[in-house]
Amino acid sequence: xxxxxxxxxxxxxxxxxxxxxxxxxxxxxxxxxxxxxxxxxxxxxxxxxxxxxxxxxxxxxxxxxxxxxxxxxxxxxxxxxxxxxxxxxxxxxxxxxxxxxxxxxxxxxxxxxxxxxxxxxxxxxxxxxxxxxxxxxxxxxxxxxxxxxxxxxxxxxxxxxxxxxxxxxxxxxxxxxxxxxxxxxxxxxxxxxxxxxxxxxxxxxxxxxxxxxxxxxxxxxx
Amino acid sequence: xxxxxxxxxxxxxxxxxxxxxxxxxxxxxxxxxxxxxxxxxxxxxxxxxxxxxxxxxxxxxxxxxxxxxxxxxxxxxxxxxxxxxxxxxxxxxxxxxxxxxxxxxxxxxxxxxxxxxxxxxxxxxxxxxxxxxxxxxxxxxxxxxxxxxxxxxxxxxxxxxxxxxxxxxxxxxxxxxxxxxxxxxxxxxxxxxxxxxxxxxxxxxxxxxxxxxxxxxxxxxxxxxxxxxxxxxxxxxxxxxxxxxxxxxxxxxxxxxxxxxxxxxxxxxxxxxxxxxxxxxxxxxxxxxxxxxxxxx
Numbered sequence: 217x218x219x220x221x222x223x224x225x226x227x228x229x230x231x232x233x234x235x236x237x238x239x240x241x242x243x244x245x246x247x248x249x250x251x252x253x254x255x256x257x258x259x260x261x262x263x264x265x266x267x268x269x270x271x272x273x274x275x276x277x278x279x280x281x282x283x284x285x286x287x288x289x290x291x292x293x294x295x296x297x298x299x300x301x302x303x304x305x306x307x308x309x310x311x312x313x314x315x316x317x318x319x320x321x322x323x324x325x326x327x328x329x330x331x332x333x334x335x336x337x338x339x340x341x342x343x344x345x346x347x348x349x350x351x352x353x354x355x356x357x358x359x360x361x362x363x364x365x366x367x368x369x370x371x372x373x374x375x376x377x378x379x380x381x382x383x384x385x386x387x388x389x390x391x392x393x394x395x396x397x398x399x400x401x402x403x404x405x406x407x408x409x410x411x412x413x414x415x416x417x418x419x420x421x422x423x424x425x426x427x428x429x430x431x432x433x434x435x436x437x438x
Numbered sequence: 439x440x441x442x443x444x445x446x447x448x449x450x451x452x453x454x455x456x457x458x459x460x461x462x463x464x465x466x467x468x469x470x471x472x473x474x475x476x477x478x479x480x481x482x483x484x485x486x487x488x489x490x491x492x493x494x495x496x497x498x499x500x501x502x503x504x505x506x507x508x509x510x511x512x513x514x515x516x517x518x519x520x521x522x523x524x525x526x527x528x529x530x531x532x533x534x535x536x537x538x539x540x541x542x543x544x545x546x547x548x549x550x551x552x553x554x555x556x557x558x559x560x561x562x563x564x565x566x567x568x569x570x571x572x573x574x575x576x577x578x579x580x581x582x583x584x585x586x587x588x589x590x591x592x593x594x595x596x597x598x599x600x601x602x603x604x605x606x607x608x609x610x611x612x613x614x615x616x617x618x619x620x621x622x623x624x625x626x627x628x629x630x631x632x633x634x635x636x637x638x639x640x641x642x643x644x645x646x647x648x649x650x651x652x653x654x655x656x657x658x659x660x661x662x663x664x665x666x667x668x669x670x671x672x673x674x675x676x677x678x679x680x681x682x683x684x685x686x687x688x689x690x691x692x693x694x695x696x697x698x699x700x701x702x703x704x705x706x707x708x709x710x711x712x713x714x715x716x717x718x719x720x721x722x723x724x725x726x727x728x729x730x731x732x733x734x735x
Contacts, residue, residue: 267624287633295630307621309640321629368625 217242218264218376218408223273225256225263232271233259237432239410241376246402246409248419251429257412258302261380264410265297295325298369298407302381304361308353314364315339315349321372338367342397359390366394370401377402379411383418395422464720471716478710482529485522493522493679502696512698515691520684520702527679528706531661534594534680538660541599543653546606551645553607554614555637565611568604576601580663581672589675598663606652613645654718658711665707681707 219240226232233256241247251257262268263275269285276282282293301307308317318338319331339349342363353361362382369377377398383391399422402409413419419426497517505512511520553564571579580597587593617623618641626636661681667673668682676683681703688699 262624265628267627286627287636291630291632294628297628299625299628301621301625303621307625309622309626311643320626320631324626324629324631324635365625368629372630 217276217278218410219274219276220260220264221274221276223260223263223270223275225259225268225270225273229271236273239264239427239432241408241410243375243408244402244406245425246411246423248423248426249410249412249429250414250416250419250426251412252414255429257429258380261299261378261410261412265299265376265378266294267299291325295321295372296375298372298374298377300362300366300369300377300379300382302384304358304365304385305353307365308361310353313350313352314344314356314361317353317364318349318367318371321368325372334371335367338371341370341400342367343393358385359387362386362390362394363397366397370397373405375405375407377407377409379409379413381413382411383415384413391418464723467716468720471713471720474709474713475717478528478713479532481525482532485525486529489522491519491522493518493526494677495519502691502699504696505698511702512696514684514688514699520699523679523684524681524702524706527681527684527703528710530591530674530678530680531664531682531707532657532710534591534598534664535657535659535661537595538598538602538664539653539656541595542602542656542660543606543649545599546603546652547610547642547645547649549603550607550610550612551614551637551642554611554618555633555641557615557618561611565608568607571601572604576663577666580667581670584667584672589673591674591678594664594667594673597667598660602656602660602663606649606656609648609652610645613648614641617641617644651718651722654714654721658707658714661707661711 217240219238221238222236223238224232224235226234237256237260239247239249239260249257249260259268263270263285266275266282266285266289274281277293277296282289284290286294309320312320315335318335322328322331322334335349339346344360344363344367348356348360348364356364362385366382379398383394386394395418398409401407409423411419411423416426495518497513499517500509500513501515501517503509503513503517509519509521511524514520514523549564549568553561579601583597583600584593587596614637623636623640626640631639664673664680665682665685668680669686671686673682674680676687684703685700688696688703692700
Protein backbone atom coordinates (compact mmCIF):
# COMPACT_ATOMS: atom_id res chain seq x y z
CA UNK A 217 0.00 0.00 0.00
CA UNK A 218 1.35 3.41 -1.01
CA UNK A 219 -0.25 6.11 1.12
CA UNK A 220 0.31 9.86 0.96
CA UNK A 221 -1.20 11.44 4.08
CA UNK A 222 -1.91 15.20 4.24
CA UNK A 223 1.25 15.99 2.29
CA UNK A 224 2.36 19.59 1.87
CA UNK A 225 5.19 20.10 -0.60
CA UNK A 226 6.82 22.67 -2.83
CA UNK A 227 10.10 24.42 -3.54
CA UNK A 228 9.80 27.22 -1.01
CA UNK A 229 8.60 26.51 2.52
CA UNK A 230 6.74 29.80 2.72
CA UNK A 231 4.79 29.15 -0.47
CA UNK A 232 4.19 25.41 -0.97
CA UNK A 233 2.79 24.25 -4.29
CA UNK A 234 0.03 22.32 -2.52
CA UNK A 235 -1.15 21.64 1.05
CA UNK A 236 -2.68 18.62 2.78
CA UNK A 237 -3.05 16.26 -0.16
CA UNK A 238 -3.91 12.63 0.56
CA UNK A 239 -3.87 9.79 -1.95
CA UNK A 240 -3.41 6.05 -1.73
CA UNK A 241 -2.59 3.32 -4.24
CA UNK A 242 -3.17 -0.34 -3.36
CA UNK A 243 -0.75 -3.03 -4.59
CA UNK A 244 -1.69 -3.98 -8.12
CA UNK A 245 -4.02 -1.02 -8.43
CA UNK A 246 -3.77 1.56 -11.21
CA UNK A 247 -4.67 5.06 -10.10
CA UNK A 248 -4.93 7.94 -12.54
CA UNK A 249 -4.42 11.47 -11.25
CA UNK A 250 -5.97 14.25 -13.31
CA UNK A 251 -5.24 17.91 -12.88
CA UNK A 252 -4.66 21.20 -14.68
CA UNK A 253 -1.16 22.48 -15.50
CA UNK A 254 0.85 23.78 -12.59
CA UNK A 255 -1.41 22.35 -9.86
CA UNK A 256 1.45 20.31 -8.38
CA UNK A 257 0.66 16.83 -9.65
CA UNK A 258 4.22 16.30 -10.89
CA UNK A 259 5.55 17.41 -7.51
CA UNK A 260 3.20 14.94 -5.85
CA UNK A 261 4.50 12.21 -8.16
CA UNK A 262 8.08 13.10 -7.18
CA UNK A 263 7.16 12.97 -3.49
CA UNK A 264 5.55 9.55 -3.99
CA UNK A 265 8.66 8.25 -5.82
CA UNK A 266 10.93 9.43 -2.96
CA UNK A 267 12.52 12.07 -5.18
CA UNK A 268 11.31 15.17 -3.36
CA UNK A 269 11.06 15.60 0.40
CA UNK A 270 7.68 17.04 1.42
CA UNK A 271 7.49 19.98 3.85
CA UNK A 272 4.84 18.25 5.94
CA UNK A 273 2.71 15.12 5.96
CA UNK A 274 3.65 11.47 5.72
CA UNK A 275 4.28 8.80 3.14
CA UNK A 276 3.55 5.24 4.24
CA UNK A 277 4.83 2.32 2.24
CA UNK A 278 3.13 -0.95 3.19
CA UNK A 279 2.29 0.58 6.56
CA UNK A 280 5.82 1.77 7.35
CA UNK A 281 6.40 5.51 7.36
CA UNK A 282 9.12 6.70 4.97
CA UNK A 283 11.60 8.99 6.73
CA UNK A 284 14.16 9.79 4.05
CA UNK A 285 14.07 10.96 0.46
CA UNK A 286 16.47 10.98 -2.50
CA UNK A 287 19.97 9.72 -1.62
CA UNK A 288 19.12 9.40 2.05
CA UNK A 289 16.44 6.86 1.32
CA UNK A 290 17.71 3.26 1.44
CA UNK A 291 18.56 2.05 -2.05
CA UNK A 292 16.12 -0.87 -1.85
CA UNK A 293 13.30 1.59 -1.17
CA UNK A 294 14.30 4.04 -3.91
CA UNK A 295 14.56 1.31 -6.52
CA UNK A 296 11.12 -0.03 -5.57
CA UNK A 297 9.81 2.82 -7.74
CA UNK A 298 10.11 3.00 -11.48
CA UNK A 299 9.63 6.55 -12.70
CA UNK A 300 8.85 7.72 -16.24
CA UNK A 301 8.99 11.46 -16.85
CA UNK A 302 7.13 13.72 -19.20
CA UNK A 303 10.00 14.88 -21.38
CA UNK A 304 12.30 12.05 -22.48
CA UNK A 305 14.88 14.58 -23.78
CA UNK A 306 15.43 15.94 -20.29
CA UNK A 307 15.11 12.56 -18.58
CA UNK A 308 17.94 10.95 -20.54
CA UNK A 309 21.62 11.61 -19.97
CA UNK A 310 22.65 12.94 -23.42
CA UNK A 311 25.99 11.13 -23.38
CA UNK A 312 24.70 7.57 -22.92
CA UNK A 313 23.58 5.27 -25.73
CA UNK A 314 20.07 3.90 -25.31
CA UNK A 315 21.51 0.50 -24.30
CA UNK A 316 23.61 2.17 -21.57
CA UNK A 317 20.62 4.27 -20.57
CA UNK A 318 18.49 1.18 -19.97
CA UNK A 319 21.34 -0.72 -18.28
CA UNK A 320 22.37 2.21 -16.05
CA UNK A 321 20.23 1.24 -13.00
CA UNK A 322 21.64 -2.32 -13.12
CA UNK A 323 25.19 -0.95 -13.21
CA UNK A 324 24.44 1.54 -10.43
CA UNK A 325 23.18 -1.23 -8.19
CA UNK A 326 26.10 -3.57 -8.91
CA UNK A 327 24.24 -6.01 -11.15
CA UNK A 328 26.32 -5.44 -14.26
CA UNK A 329 26.25 -9.15 -15.24
CA UNK A 330 22.52 -9.15 -15.81
CA UNK A 331 22.67 -6.04 -18.01
CA UNK A 332 23.05 -7.57 -21.48
CA UNK A 333 20.25 -10.10 -21.09
CA UNK A 334 17.86 -7.74 -19.35
CA UNK A 335 18.40 -4.93 -21.90
CA UNK A 336 17.73 -7.28 -24.82
CA UNK A 337 14.58 -8.60 -23.16
CA UNK A 338 13.22 -5.12 -22.35
CA UNK A 339 14.19 -3.69 -25.74
CA UNK A 340 12.11 -6.36 -27.41
CA UNK A 341 9.26 -5.59 -25.02
CA UNK A 342 9.18 -1.84 -25.70
CA UNK A 343 9.98 -2.21 -29.40
CA UNK A 344 13.54 -0.91 -29.71
CA UNK A 345 15.73 -2.46 -32.41
CA UNK A 346 19.40 -3.35 -31.91
CA UNK A 347 20.34 -0.42 -34.15
CA UNK A 348 18.40 2.07 -32.02
CA UNK A 349 20.10 0.76 -28.87
CA UNK A 350 23.50 1.87 -30.17
CA UNK A 351 22.33 5.46 -30.76
CA UNK A 352 22.48 8.42 -28.42
CA UNK A 353 19.39 10.40 -27.35
CA UNK A 354 19.88 13.15 -29.95
CA UNK A 355 19.84 10.54 -32.72
CA UNK A 356 16.39 9.12 -31.95
CA UNK A 357 12.85 10.51 -31.88
CA UNK A 358 10.94 11.49 -28.74
CA UNK A 359 8.82 8.36 -28.97
CA UNK A 360 11.82 6.06 -29.31
CA UNK A 361 13.56 7.80 -26.43
CA UNK A 362 10.48 7.50 -24.23
CA UNK A 363 10.40 3.76 -24.98
CA UNK A 364 13.98 3.54 -23.70
CA UNK A 365 13.04 5.59 -20.61
CA UNK A 366 10.17 3.20 -19.89
CA UNK A 367 12.54 0.23 -20.28
CA UNK A 368 14.92 1.93 -17.81
CA UNK A 369 12.08 2.39 -15.32
CA UNK A 370 11.23 -1.33 -15.56
CA UNK A 371 14.77 -2.71 -15.54
CA UNK A 372 15.00 -3.15 -11.76
CA UNK A 373 11.50 -4.75 -11.59
CA UNK A 374 9.94 -2.05 -9.37
CA UNK A 375 6.90 -2.74 -7.21
CA UNK A 376 5.48 0.70 -8.01
CA UNK A 377 5.38 2.62 -11.24
CA UNK A 378 5.03 6.38 -11.31
CA UNK A 379 4.28 7.73 -14.78
CA UNK A 380 4.35 11.52 -14.82
CA UNK A 381 2.59 12.55 -18.06
CA UNK A 382 4.43 9.70 -19.74
CA UNK A 383 2.55 10.03 -23.01
CA UNK A 384 2.02 13.80 -23.21
CA UNK A 385 4.65 14.23 -25.95
CA UNK A 386 3.71 11.16 -27.97
CA UNK A 387 1.41 10.22 -30.83
CA UNK A 388 -1.54 7.88 -30.38
CA UNK A 389 0.10 4.66 -31.58
CA UNK A 390 3.20 5.14 -29.39
CA UNK A 391 0.94 6.01 -26.46
CA UNK A 392 -1.00 2.78 -26.97
CA UNK A 393 2.20 0.75 -27.27
CA UNK A 394 3.71 2.19 -24.07
CA UNK A 395 0.49 1.76 -22.09
CA UNK A 396 0.37 -1.84 -23.24
CA UNK A 397 3.96 -2.41 -22.07
CA UNK A 398 3.10 -0.97 -18.65
CA UNK A 399 -0.03 -3.11 -18.40
CA UNK A 400 1.83 -6.28 -19.45
CA UNK A 401 4.43 -5.58 -16.79
CA UNK A 402 1.77 -4.99 -14.14
CA UNK A 403 -0.09 -8.15 -15.13
CA UNK A 404 3.14 -10.12 -14.74
CA UNK A 405 4.33 -8.62 -11.46
CA UNK A 406 1.31 -7.13 -9.73
CA UNK A 407 2.96 -3.71 -9.48
CA UNK A 408 0.90 -0.67 -8.48
CA UNK A 409 0.67 2.35 -10.79
CA UNK A 410 0.27 6.05 -10.25
CA UNK A 411 -0.34 7.66 -13.64
CA UNK A 412 -0.38 11.44 -13.70
CA UNK A 413 -1.89 13.22 -16.65
CA UNK A 414 -4.46 15.63 -18.00
CA UNK A 415 -6.06 13.36 -20.61
CA UNK A 416 -9.24 12.10 -18.93
CA UNK A 417 -10.14 9.70 -21.76
CA UNK A 418 -6.76 8.00 -21.63
CA UNK A 419 -6.61 7.75 -17.83
CA UNK A 420 -10.20 6.47 -17.60
CA UNK A 421 -9.42 3.67 -20.04
CA UNK A 422 -6.00 2.88 -18.57
CA UNK A 423 -6.60 3.01 -14.83
CA UNK A 424 -8.83 1.21 -12.34
CA UNK A 425 -9.67 4.50 -10.68
CA UNK A 426 -9.21 8.10 -11.76
CA UNK A 427 -9.10 10.88 -9.19
CA UNK A 428 -9.40 14.58 -9.77
CA UNK A 429 -6.75 16.82 -8.24
CA UNK A 430 -9.49 19.14 -6.96
CA UNK A 431 -10.99 16.32 -4.87
CA UNK A 432 -7.69 15.68 -3.07
CA UNK A 433 -6.91 18.86 -1.25
CA UNK A 434 -7.51 22.41 -0.31
CA UNK A 435 -5.24 24.35 -2.67
CA UNK A 436 -2.55 26.55 -1.18
CA UNK A 437 -3.63 30.16 -0.76
CA UNK A 438 -1.41 32.75 -2.36
CA UNK B 439 6.89 42.72 -57.07
CA UNK B 440 10.09 43.53 -58.84
CA UNK B 441 10.97 46.06 -56.20
CA UNK B 442 10.28 43.57 -53.43
CA UNK B 443 12.48 41.01 -55.14
CA UNK B 444 15.20 43.55 -55.49
CA UNK B 445 14.90 44.47 -51.82
CA UNK B 446 15.09 40.83 -50.75
CA UNK B 447 18.05 40.31 -52.97
CA UNK B 448 19.71 43.41 -51.63
CA UNK B 449 19.21 42.63 -47.95
CA UNK B 450 20.13 39.03 -48.64
CA UNK B 451 23.38 40.09 -50.22
CA UNK B 452 24.10 42.60 -47.51
CA UNK B 453 23.40 40.04 -44.85
CA UNK B 454 25.59 37.45 -46.52
CA UNK B 455 28.39 39.90 -46.95
CA UNK B 456 28.24 40.91 -43.28
CA UNK B 457 28.17 37.27 -42.22
CA UNK B 458 31.09 36.48 -44.47
CA UNK B 459 33.16 39.31 -43.04
CA UNK B 460 32.44 38.22 -39.53
CA UNK B 461 33.37 34.67 -40.28
CA UNK B 462 36.64 35.64 -41.91
CA UNK B 463 37.54 37.89 -38.97
CA UNK B 464 36.91 35.00 -36.63
CA UNK B 465 38.92 32.58 -38.74
CA UNK B 466 41.76 35.08 -38.94
CA UNK B 467 41.77 35.50 -35.18
CA UNK B 468 41.70 31.75 -34.66
CA UNK B 469 44.54 31.14 -37.11
CA UNK B 470 46.69 33.97 -35.78
CA UNK B 471 46.20 32.78 -32.21
CA UNK B 472 46.99 29.18 -33.11
CA UNK B 473 50.08 30.18 -35.06
CA UNK B 474 51.41 32.45 -32.29
CA UNK B 475 50.81 29.84 -29.63
CA UNK B 476 52.43 27.11 -31.71
CA UNK B 477 55.52 29.23 -32.35
CA UNK B 478 55.76 30.13 -28.64
CA UNK B 479 55.37 26.57 -27.43
CA UNK B 480 57.80 25.21 -30.03
CA UNK B 481 60.37 27.86 -29.10
CA UNK B 482 60.00 27.01 -25.43
CA UNK B 483 60.25 23.27 -26.01
CA UNK B 484 62.87 23.11 -28.76
CA UNK B 485 65.27 26.03 -28.32
CA UNK B 486 66.89 25.01 -25.01
CA UNK B 487 67.76 21.41 -26.04
CA UNK B 488 68.66 22.24 -29.65
CA UNK B 489 70.60 25.46 -29.25
CA UNK B 490 73.71 24.82 -27.23
CA UNK B 491 73.99 28.36 -25.88
CA UNK B 492 74.36 29.35 -22.25
CA UNK B 493 71.64 31.78 -21.26
CA UNK B 494 73.74 32.71 -18.20
CA UNK B 495 76.87 33.56 -20.27
CA UNK B 496 78.04 36.96 -19.09
CA UNK B 497 79.83 39.31 -21.49
CA UNK B 498 80.50 42.59 -19.73
CA UNK B 499 82.07 44.08 -22.87
CA UNK B 500 78.68 43.73 -24.62
CA UNK B 501 76.41 44.97 -21.83
CA UNK B 502 73.20 46.81 -22.66
CA UNK B 503 73.59 46.50 -26.42
CA UNK B 504 70.58 47.65 -28.41
CA UNK B 505 68.96 44.99 -30.62
CA UNK B 506 71.15 44.06 -33.60
CA UNK B 507 71.81 40.95 -35.72
CA UNK B 508 74.07 39.31 -33.12
CA UNK B 509 71.54 39.89 -30.33
CA UNK B 510 68.05 40.35 -31.88
CA UNK B 511 66.56 41.39 -28.52
CA UNK B 512 69.69 43.16 -27.30
CA UNK B 513 71.63 42.35 -24.13
CA UNK B 514 71.03 43.04 -20.43
CA UNK B 515 73.19 44.92 -17.95
CA UNK B 516 75.76 42.11 -17.69
CA UNK B 517 75.76 41.35 -21.41
CA UNK B 518 73.51 38.25 -21.43
CA UNK B 519 71.57 37.65 -24.65
CA UNK B 520 67.96 38.71 -24.03
CA UNK B 521 66.36 36.52 -26.71
CA UNK B 522 67.77 33.44 -25.02
CA UNK B 523 66.86 34.76 -21.57
CA UNK B 524 63.30 35.47 -22.73
CA UNK B 525 62.86 31.97 -24.15
CA UNK B 526 64.17 30.40 -20.94
CA UNK B 527 62.05 32.80 -18.93
CA UNK B 528 58.93 31.94 -20.88
CA UNK B 529 59.74 28.26 -20.34
CA UNK B 530 59.65 28.77 -16.57
CA UNK B 531 56.61 31.07 -16.69
CA UNK B 532 54.69 28.66 -18.89
CA UNK B 533 55.55 25.71 -16.64
CA UNK B 534 54.32 27.65 -13.62
CA UNK B 535 51.23 28.79 -15.53
CA UNK B 536 50.22 25.33 -16.75
CA UNK B 537 50.98 23.57 -13.45
CA UNK B 538 49.13 26.20 -11.42
CA UNK B 539 46.14 26.25 -13.78
CA UNK B 540 45.85 22.45 -13.72
CA UNK B 541 46.08 22.31 -9.93
CA UNK B 542 43.61 25.15 -9.50
CA UNK B 543 41.16 23.49 -11.89
CA UNK B 544 41.36 20.11 -10.16
CA UNK B 545 40.87 21.66 -6.71
CA UNK B 546 38.14 24.04 -7.93
CA UNK B 547 36.24 21.30 -9.76
CA UNK B 548 36.37 18.98 -6.76
CA UNK B 549 35.18 21.66 -4.33
CA UNK B 550 32.53 23.07 -6.70
CA UNK B 551 31.18 19.63 -7.59
CA UNK B 552 31.03 18.61 -3.92
CA UNK B 553 29.18 21.80 -2.98
CA UNK B 554 26.77 21.47 -5.90
CA UNK B 555 26.16 17.74 -5.52
CA UNK B 556 25.53 17.82 -1.76
CA UNK B 557 23.61 21.08 -1.69
CA UNK B 558 22.01 22.33 1.53
CA UNK B 559 24.30 23.10 4.46
CA UNK B 560 27.43 21.69 2.80
CA UNK B 561 26.89 23.97 -0.18
CA UNK B 562 26.21 27.04 1.93
CA UNK B 563 29.21 26.38 4.21
CA UNK B 564 31.65 25.71 1.38
CA UNK B 565 30.53 28.67 -0.70
CA UNK B 566 30.81 31.06 2.29
CA UNK B 567 34.43 29.87 2.73
CA UNK B 568 34.99 30.51 -0.99
CA UNK B 569 33.46 34.01 -0.61
CA UNK B 570 35.65 34.72 2.42
CA UNK B 571 38.81 33.62 0.59
CA UNK B 572 37.83 35.63 -2.50
CA UNK B 573 37.56 38.76 -0.40
CA UNK B 574 41.32 38.65 0.32
CA UNK B 575 43.29 40.11 -2.60
CA UNK B 576 44.88 37.23 -4.54
CA UNK B 577 48.30 38.80 -4.65
CA UNK B 578 48.32 39.40 -0.89
CA UNK B 579 47.38 35.81 -0.13
CA UNK B 580 49.85 34.59 -2.75
CA UNK B 581 52.62 36.57 -1.06
CA UNK B 582 51.64 35.04 2.28
CA UNK B 583 51.90 31.53 0.81
CA UNK B 584 55.28 32.01 -0.94
CA UNK B 585 56.64 33.64 2.19
CA UNK B 586 56.17 30.38 4.08
CA UNK B 587 58.56 28.46 1.83
CA UNK B 588 62.06 28.73 0.38
CA UNK B 589 62.00 30.53 -3.01
CA UNK B 590 61.49 28.08 -5.87
CA UNK B 591 59.15 27.03 -8.65
CA UNK B 592 56.75 24.88 -6.61
CA UNK B 593 55.95 27.42 -3.87
CA UNK B 594 55.02 29.84 -6.67
CA UNK B 595 52.82 27.18 -8.31
CA UNK B 596 51.16 26.50 -4.94
CA UNK B 597 50.70 30.22 -4.31
CA UNK B 598 48.99 30.80 -7.65
CA UNK B 599 46.96 27.57 -7.59
CA UNK B 600 45.69 28.02 -4.05
CA UNK B 601 44.42 31.52 -4.79
CA UNK B 602 42.83 30.75 -8.16
CA UNK B 603 40.67 27.69 -7.64
CA UNK B 604 37.89 29.91 -6.27
CA UNK B 605 36.48 31.08 -9.58
CA UNK B 606 36.56 27.54 -11.01
CA UNK B 607 34.74 26.27 -7.92
CA UNK B 608 32.02 28.89 -8.50
CA UNK B 609 31.63 28.03 -12.19
CA UNK B 610 31.50 24.28 -11.54
CA UNK B 611 29.06 24.64 -8.66
CA UNK B 612 26.71 26.77 -10.75
CA UNK B 613 26.80 24.27 -13.62
CA UNK B 614 26.26 21.33 -11.26
CA UNK B 615 23.30 23.06 -9.64
CA UNK B 616 21.63 23.66 -12.98
CA UNK B 617 22.26 20.07 -14.12
CA UNK B 618 21.13 18.61 -10.81
CA UNK B 619 17.60 19.94 -11.25
CA UNK B 620 17.16 18.02 -14.51
CA UNK B 621 14.95 14.93 -14.61
CA UNK B 622 17.77 12.67 -15.77
CA UNK B 623 19.37 13.12 -12.36
CA UNK B 624 16.02 12.21 -10.74
CA UNK B 625 15.99 9.12 -12.95
CA UNK B 626 19.50 8.18 -11.82
CA UNK B 627 18.55 8.61 -8.14
CA UNK B 628 15.46 6.50 -8.66
CA UNK B 629 17.63 3.91 -10.42
CA UNK B 630 19.62 3.45 -7.21
CA UNK B 631 22.73 5.48 -8.12
CA UNK B 632 24.79 6.61 -5.14
CA UNK B 633 25.64 10.26 -4.65
CA UNK B 634 29.17 9.52 -5.85
CA UNK B 635 27.94 7.79 -9.00
CA UNK B 636 25.51 10.59 -9.82
CA UNK B 637 28.30 13.14 -9.43
CA UNK B 638 31.00 11.30 -11.34
CA UNK B 639 28.92 9.72 -14.09
CA UNK B 640 26.16 12.25 -14.70
CA UNK B 641 27.16 15.65 -13.31
CA UNK B 642 30.92 16.02 -13.85
CA UNK B 643 30.97 15.06 -17.55
CA UNK B 644 28.42 17.81 -18.09
CA UNK B 645 30.61 20.49 -16.51
CA UNK B 646 33.94 19.37 -18.02
CA UNK B 647 33.83 21.67 -21.08
CA UNK B 648 33.32 24.71 -18.84
CA UNK B 649 36.05 23.58 -16.43
CA UNK B 650 38.47 22.94 -19.28
CA UNK B 651 37.79 26.39 -20.69
CA UNK B 652 38.38 27.94 -17.28
CA UNK B 653 41.67 26.02 -17.03
CA UNK B 654 42.89 27.25 -20.41
CA UNK B 655 42.01 30.87 -19.61
CA UNK B 656 43.78 30.52 -16.28
CA UNK B 657 47.17 29.69 -17.84
CA UNK B 658 47.99 33.29 -18.86
CA UNK B 659 46.47 34.58 -15.64
CA UNK B 660 48.79 32.32 -13.65
CA UNK B 661 51.71 33.57 -15.75
CA UNK B 662 50.91 37.16 -14.79
CA UNK B 663 50.81 36.21 -11.15
CA UNK B 664 54.15 34.45 -11.39
CA UNK B 665 55.57 37.53 -13.08
CA UNK B 666 54.05 39.82 -10.45
CA UNK B 667 55.48 37.76 -7.59
CA UNK B 668 58.91 37.58 -9.26
CA UNK B 669 58.80 41.29 -10.02
CA UNK B 670 58.21 41.93 -6.32
CA UNK B 671 61.22 39.74 -5.57
CA UNK B 672 59.05 37.12 -3.86
CA UNK B 673 58.73 34.54 -6.60
CA UNK B 674 61.49 32.61 -8.25
CA UNK B 675 65.13 32.99 -7.14
CA UNK B 676 66.72 35.90 -9.01
CA UNK B 677 69.22 33.72 -10.94
CA UNK B 678 66.32 31.80 -12.56
CA UNK B 679 65.28 33.52 -15.76
CA UNK B 680 61.55 34.14 -15.55
CA UNK B 681 59.66 36.91 -17.30
CA UNK B 682 58.94 38.65 -14.01
CA UNK B 683 62.58 38.46 -12.94
CA UNK B 684 63.75 39.80 -16.32
CA UNK B 685 61.49 42.83 -16.07
CA UNK B 686 62.45 43.40 -12.47
CA UNK B 687 66.18 43.35 -13.30
CA UNK B 688 65.63 45.69 -16.25
CA UNK B 689 63.77 48.38 -14.31
CA UNK B 690 66.93 50.42 -13.68
CA UNK B 691 67.99 50.51 -17.32
CA UNK B 692 64.54 51.66 -18.42
CA UNK B 693 65.15 54.97 -16.65
CA UNK B 694 68.45 55.29 -18.50
CA UNK B 695 66.64 55.05 -21.83
CA UNK B 696 67.28 51.37 -22.59
CA UNK B 697 63.84 50.11 -23.62
CA UNK B 698 64.64 46.62 -24.89
CA UNK B 699 65.29 44.73 -21.60
CA UNK B 700 61.73 45.48 -20.43
CA UNK B 701 59.89 45.53 -23.75
CA UNK B 702 60.75 42.02 -24.96
CA UNK B 703 59.95 40.11 -21.73
CA UNK B 704 56.73 42.16 -21.58
CA UNK B 705 55.83 41.11 -25.11
CA UNK B 706 56.54 37.50 -24.14
CA UNK B 707 53.84 37.83 -21.49
CA UNK B 708 51.34 39.65 -23.69
CA UNK B 709 51.57 37.60 -26.89
CA UNK B 710 50.84 34.15 -25.38
CA UNK B 711 48.07 35.73 -23.29
CA UNK B 712 46.32 37.11 -26.37
CA UNK B 713 46.87 33.87 -28.28
CA UNK B 714 45.33 31.76 -25.49
CA UNK B 715 42.44 34.21 -25.15
CA UNK B 716 41.82 34.06 -28.91
CA UNK B 717 41.80 30.26 -28.95
CA UNK B 718 39.64 30.01 -25.84
CA UNK B 719 37.20 32.50 -27.36
CA UNK B 720 36.91 30.43 -30.54
CA UNK B 721 36.42 27.30 -28.47
CA UNK B 722 33.76 28.91 -26.34
CA UNK B 723 31.90 30.03 -29.46
CA UNK B 724 32.01 26.48 -30.70
CA UNK B 725 30.75 24.79 -27.51
CA UNK B 726 28.10 27.42 -26.90
CA UNK B 727 27.26 29.71 -29.81
CA UNK B 728 24.56 31.48 -27.83
CA UNK B 729 27.08 32.98 -25.42
CA UNK B 730 29.02 34.55 -28.28
CA UNK B 731 27.87 38.03 -27.35
CA UNK B 732 29.03 37.62 -23.77
CA UNK B 733 32.58 36.94 -24.85
CA UNK B 734 34.69 39.47 -23.01
CA UNK B 735 38.19 38.68 -24.23
